[in-house]
Amino acid sequence: MPLDQDLEIKKFKVIGTRVRRPDGVDKVTGRARYGADTSAPGQLVALVLRSPHPHAIIKKIDISKAEKLAGVKAIITSADLPDLTNGDRAMLDILENCMARKKVLYDGHAVAAVAAIDATTARAALKLIKVDYQILPHVTDVDEALKPTSPVIHDHIFTDGIEPKPTKASNFNKQAEYGHGDLDAGFAEADVIIEKSYKTEQTHQGYIEPHSCLASVSPDGAAEMWVCTQGHFVYRNQCAALLGLDANKLRVTASEIGGGFGGKTHIWTEPLALALSRKANRPVKLTMSREEVFRCTGPTSSTSIDVKIGAKKDGTITAAFAELRYHGGAFPSNWAEFGAMTTWACYDIKNCKSLSKDAIVNRPKTAAYRAPSAPQSCFAVENTIDEVAKAIGMDPVELRIKNAAKEGTKSSYGPVYGPIGIGATLQAAKNHPHMKAPLAKDTGRGMACGFWFNFGGQTCVDLNVTPDGTITVAVGTMDVGGSRASLALAAAEELGVPYEAVRVIVADTSSLGHNDMTDGSRGTFSSSMAAVFAARNAITILRERAAKTWEIPVDDVEWVDGEAKAKGASRGNLAPLTLKDLAKGAGGTGGPIAGHSEIVADNAGVSFGTHICDAHVDKETGKTTITRYTVIQDAGKAMHPSYVEGQYQGGAAQGIGWALNEEYVYGTNGRLQNAAFLDYRIPVCSDLPMIDTQILEIPNPHHPYGVRGVGETPIVPPLAAVSIAVTNATGVRMHHIPMSPPRILKAIKSAKM
Amino acid sequence: MGAHVNTTINGDAVEFVCAPDESLLDVLRNRIGLTGAKEGCGTGDCGACSVILDGRLVCSCLVLGAEMNGKKLETIEGMADGAKLHPLQQHFIDGAALQCGICTPGFLMAAQALLRKNPDPTEEEIRYGLAGNLCRCTGYDKIVRAVQAAAKEMRG
């Protein structure tokens, strides 16, 4: 059986069915164990002391009083985390984010951590630590940070991507450029040119489970960690490197994970827990508070984007340019570059360019958030496209269809597309009943399309046949939302056994080879491919065992519907050997039967989606209500349609929250004002309508079943779709996300004047 | 000085000692070993810690353990009838109403409290009845549908 990635079109037996997930019962009965749900004998409780200042020099940290408090077992500062990175600045940045070194760089930056016998003692100890700060001027706005007058946050950053490289340090860490063609010529051809500027505010992934870990380091250097993470192998590698542990001695077990969306792809407090455990010589549990989650982990970039599009009267886009300014929080990043790569990806534009500028500001280090950087650029681009359509009097869907990228289009970020779904999702949107439904008073309709690359990466799967003929599958890529069901489906499909005969677990870092994070929508794509290969490898062994039993050449044995069958008329007297038979007899035919797969899954298959949104706006208060929402997206192949729909719906809901009300509010003092769910307003149940979904299946040629990553694209179009709907409801173009009621009311009022 | 408490949890008599300022959520999770109620915020905003106290839905993070003397508490661990899942639990699994599942115990408690009061809720009543429970994964669509399906089954 082929072990290459190429798609085989076949009729599926179980793939595509809506089976019950294996972890379902544990999760509805409260038995499933998440990050904070476990404890160890003798465990200590750890808490972190965090800076109230956005930018300051740490002159002195005095822990003497805290150390003397009864029940305090260990206190660490950066002095306990020496730089072992050997000049690897990116790794040092990670360490510095976990614990401030010479300076604090944002409100909430860790300066010390305490392990004590209980939370009350740890809290008292934090109060006894005295930190002497020398406050520095700070900057939290991306455009301000790029100005030459801005306070410089790192003296070692000299802009990359500019020739000649600057000799003066600044907050402008990187510039990059994508695109092709001749912009001037393109704009010269245009009948209309629309040029606009946009802003989006910073948002948080908002996973409901705060970060939590339980670390235990023994005096002999062996260590264990239980942690909620999207990638326990990466956590292991980074923690081991930063703390000078051998990777093989740090066994990391991933707990069930209560959401991540990119925010749990970075280590935050895990090295601190390990260092405390090492110092105290006891297990240490460190769980963040919700406030800490908001202040110190994972937000996405706030942005400022300029877009210029030129088009002919017939709708052909002749030229397109965007400048995108994003920030990485207090550390260098390439989020703007990601944004620039996605800017024109939906379209086939002869002359296009995007220029990215990455900045550093006094905010927490930004982390990936579901299709990181794409929603913001999509918002800016799609609104401008909508204006182009209005300016030339063309239907916005038709305009997009006319310019849509297709198979063979050279994308603006470089590659030439294979079979892609942008055109199909646009056609589906055009024909969707939602598009034609009548609109109520003060309600507007918007549509927008979006793109995401998707990633594959390093993946391991072990498949074992148990003596009773059932199957265990161990995977190293975290299941963040039902992928275990999909992997069981893949193994069952290949082996020809019922879904229920396969049980999938996520293995710890000592049981499998390295696995990348569950990010870039790679979870189901890459693990299912590895599961398919592992199953095929197991089938090869099963056939060998049958051949051995029958004493015939292995080539004469085929695997059909869960059984080994001897080929050829002369062998008709040989009764098929079932998986159960072969498993039972394994001891006599060569030992346990297993299949392994260690791969780099490439070509995760770009994915496109088109969203339609109806929004009602109360023009007297600026309050927006989403009254109807439809997501249309290409999934390649939906292995478990319910969880694909769930990804579409969840991504759309997050995007709607971002579009309307979610934002980090910083005071002039550089402190985050709304580090709680009451004031960081993610949508609640009564804020949303049902979210309709339509799954298109344009197979990915580089996956045996045609699967594409699906998890991220759904968050890309909503900012644009919702804002265009609001614009159509109010008659006023919205340039600033989120479109909170004060912003909408202000825009309506200024338009009247 | 610790508070000495006698209470009933999921029908069982339970006795514990806790610090007077300790939340019921911490008592459940750290002292009694019932980790089904989750802490998403600790401040009443997310509903992941929802339990039913003397018949009323509350956030266990906003109740003191010390208040529990003589009370009756229901938690997610007591929702199924032995091996038989409650219809809400079954429909949550069948309808894929959970992704990461961290919000699920809280939603199930809230939905249970809602259906006891109102066995035939409209979609709007379900949405408002569950507004104190945050879910970041699902967009709520499948949760609302699972509650509708369970309500229908329970009405018979």
Place this chain on the structure above:
Amino acid sequence: MRYETPSTAKEAVSLMAKEKGIAYILAGGTDLLVKMKAGMIEPDLVVDIKRVKGMNEIKKGAGGYSIGAAVPCVAILENAAFVKAWPGVADAANLIGSRQVQGRSTMTGNMCNASPAADSVPALVAAGAKVSIAGPKGNRKLAVEDVAAGVGRNNLKKGEIITSIDLPKKAAKSGDAYLRFTPRTEMDIAVVSVGVNLTLDGKGVITKARVALGAVSTTVLLVKEAAKAIIGTKLDDAAKANLAALCSAACKPIDDKRGTIEFRTDVAGVLARRAAETAYARAGGK
């Protein structure tokens, strides 16, 4: 910290009066526990009033309703007769937090916590409610608008506790309404809010009115001039416009994470007009 559960108001008062350290009454705890968790307060004594006799009851006497200080919002909503008599007050109770929060939170706690955005306060002020206070020096009554002294401060003296909220007898042909603005439908704190209570004569002319604004000043504002502007009218468009303008003019808001001065000022007028329309209809006006 000590935790006490007195069974009489007298006991509660004496515990509070005697305590030398920091003492707090615990009603629903939905403000108190959040502040404790955040380390904003570290009480030495917490006196739980939920086991005090009578404090869990809603009583209807000749004078009107009396709501015990420990009655959670959900119990108010379950009292159909009360909801019918005071739909505006009930709407306010229904807006305080989630079902979970309403299972615990009390209107008394809402008022004592003295947030300018407290939902029950504008509704109760519009209704003309008073509170009964028990204290070491005896009992007294206070109008609801006089309970808060400023943001997070109230006018109760050492040892004093509120035992009940007393609403006046509901007048014939009267109606109340409460509206707040929040960006989300639920789980949000008022950016601006309005309580209105109107009484009409046989012809639908407003004879009495009370209008209260929340979240636009350090405490809830009773806007007498706005009430005056609609008395004697049938809430025609001109009256509504006057009401809206006077409410906007009365605002003394701030810019904060929840809203801007401009927004609060504008929306106060809009909500006042809408709340008045609802109250007018509830009073039987057409």
